Structures are given as structure tokens and as C-alpha cells.
Amino acid sequence: RRIESRGEGAGPGGRLVSRRSARPAATMDSARPRRVPNKSRRPDWREELRANCMTRVKSERVHLLWKMRNQGQPPANDMVSRYVRNIISDEVQKLKRNVNGKENQEVDMIWEYEGPQEAMPAEFESEDILLEMERLLYEDLREEMIRKEALDEEDAYLAQAVFEHMQLKGEGAENAKLWCPVCKQGELRETHNLIHCTLCKMRLDLEEDKVNLDFLRERLANVHMEHLDRGCTLSPKFCLHDMFGLNALYIRCDECSTFEVVV
Secondary structure, eight states: OOSGGGTEEEOGGGOEEEGGGGOHHHHHHHHSOOOOOGGGOOOHHHHHHHHHHHHHHHHHHHHHHHHHHHHTSOOOHHHHHHHHHHHHHHHHHHHHHOOTTOOHHHHHHHHHOOOTTTOOTTTOTTHHHHHHHHHHHHHHHHHHHHHHHHHHHHHHHHHHHHHHHHHOOTHHHHHSOOBOTTTSSSBEEEOSSEEEESSSOOEEEOTTSOOOHHHHHHHHHHHHHHHHHTTOOSOOEEEEEEETTEEEEEEEETTTTEEEEOO
């Protein structure tokens, strides 16, 4: 067997020297850390900005939903985007005021960053913050709209029942069902000077008052019409309330400040 076939040669003193000894130089070169491009680095202040913005959205979205609900119309896309961008700009200003102990290069990057309004698309690495915050807001808005539609259906059902009663005559009005204005699901019944709901805890003790289901039906129709005549388009709420030792049924609407006794 020839020595050259194994990649080996005779060295000084007759020892066999492997030609593989020349490879460690290449191995050392491959072990050197490669320089990471500047564009792939994400400064710590951007991670802090992301965390602060997401915390703000999660804590303030209830206020935003309440504000949109009071406007009585679905929010526009630009309103949500403007709200999100204002949060980002506000958090950037907070970072600028809190730069003590940070490296000079990082401080310079924060002061050069003016928020999403002025940032170029190629330079703005936090566009995903906008998308993530808008996604959270739109999910809440969608759930809010679903709940609102369910309540509107219940209110429409009750209003239809009141309207049908107003159209009834004679025995039809006496035999018509009266739905509970509090839970809007149960049926009101009268037994032994007591009007109660079949589902919720709504109870009216009539005592010696000349009040029955027919009278309550007429009062509900009247207060509904009076509320609409005020120009308020929101659905009022009904509740039982003890005042001056008297348990009574009240109509209430926070939008037009309505709060008065039904019976």
C-alpha cells in the first residue's frame, strides 16, 4: 500500500505527517462571529416602545369604545388609526424624556425618531405595532356591535309588543301578554295584588293601589312615546328602585337624563 494514497508523507525522522494539519486555519475563520447588518438590529427602545403602546391600548380601549358608543354611529377607520398614532407619538415623547443612563447612539436614534407620521416606510420598523393595536381595537368594536345588535333586537321586540297593545281593542287587550320591561324576556303576571315577572326578580306590590296589568301596559306605552318625543334615539332602561320607602318601577336614560316613575 502506497503512503501517498492515504494523504500522508514522510517528515523529519521518518515520521508520517498528515496533510490534514493545514485545515485548522479554515476552521478558525468559520468560527469567527459574523457582523450583523445594522438594518437587522432592533434597538431596545423599540421593544420598550412596543410594550408601552400595547399596554396603553389595552388599558384605554374601554374609554375609546365608550366614546364611540356615545357618538351613536360606527367609528371610521381613520379615527382608529388617528387614535393609535397619537398613542405611539405620546409614548415616543415619554421615551425622549427618560433617556438617562442610555448609550449615546441609542439616545440619538430616539431623538431622531419623530413617530409614524414622519417616518419613511423603509425606516419605520414599528409598523407592526400599528397593525397589532388596530387589530385589538377592531376585535373589541366587532364584539361591541354584536352585543348592541342583540340589545336592539330585544328593544324592538318589546316596542313591537307595546305597539300591538295600542292597536288592540276590547277583549284582545285583556288577553295580550305583557313582557317584562326589566329583563325583556319574561312575562308579567298579576296574582293577589302582586305583579311579577316569570323569569327575573321584578315584583310590584300593588297593595291597595288600583293598578293592574292593563294600567301598567298603558303606562309603559306612554313613557315610551314621551321618551321618543324628547328626540332621544337611544333605548331607555327600566329598573326597580326604592325611594322614600316606596318600591316603584322607573324608566331611565342616561343620554337624555330621563328618570321618572312608571308605576
